[in-house]
Amino acid sequence: MATMADEVLFEFLHMELVSHIYRTASKDEKDHCISKLESLGFRVGQSLIERFTKETSRFKDELDTMKFMCKEFWNAIYKKQVDNLRTNHQGVYVLQDNRFKFLTQLSNGKQYMEAAPKYLAFPCGLIRGALSNLGINCIVVTADVSAMPACKFQIQIQRV
């Protein structure tokens, strides 16, 4: 692995990224902030996965890919694995992280719930971007928080 940056620096960069997008958006653009952050994440996820998988053997199937996301991808980015992976075997996957990195410093419960979505848009994009470069097209990746810092990412895969 090339250089390592300190996690604090990355977290601050992400916070600035979020606040910059919101600071510079005009009133009627506010709705687009989430999708802007998501597409930034998408771009980063796309490039990252190429680096992460360059020494990986081919994935057997979709579930195998998802397991990779939950273990290696999560580990490389958040230093932990996803705590729970569920699927309905029809293209919907739910990844649950009980202590999601971007939320742990924010709140431990229901306080600041309204702020949660803007800190989850970039991570959602990361997942969608990574999967897209692994040949899996997701219709949406959404994040669902009922009490911070736990978070559920729902991935819905497009069936051709």
Added chain:
Amino acid sequence: MSRQASRGGDPRKVNGELFTLTYGALVAQLMKDYENDDEVNKQLEKMGYNIGVRLIEDFLARANIGRCSDFRETADIVARVAFKMYLGIQPVVSNWSAAGDEFSLLIENNPLTDFVELPDGHNALHYSNLLSGVLKGSLEMVQMDVDVRFVQDQLKGDNITEIRLKFIKRLEDAIPAGED
């Protein structure tokens, strides 16, 4: 083949590529938003400043160092301790002015610019200008008003990346009541 990605030893480190690529996406977004190199420089510095004023708290809490007695000591701490801690590199401190109020940080392998190529026509852009803001913001929180600017950049064909820091003044008034 094994699926085991390397797990860096230090739990406080994130994957450097994640950081570099995220920073790259940010710069690309700014270029799209402003289409003007100077304005992008300004925005990067502003964001860096906001990071710096927070980062200094983290730094002082972790590095366990006291107040610097002079600018030379500051230069040493910035290069040897701070850059090492946050970016994993140790810039060389050089080109001191005679008065000892100005020095350069020479960076050979700037982690922010991995995988980056500047397209033609962006000679005014300081790609890593976030660093200027971080340095300025963090030093301001320890009562030092410092001017920070890029004078050389490997992205523009220079042999080395050089950041020039100039001490302007001590911010005496910023000391909170009750501290000496």
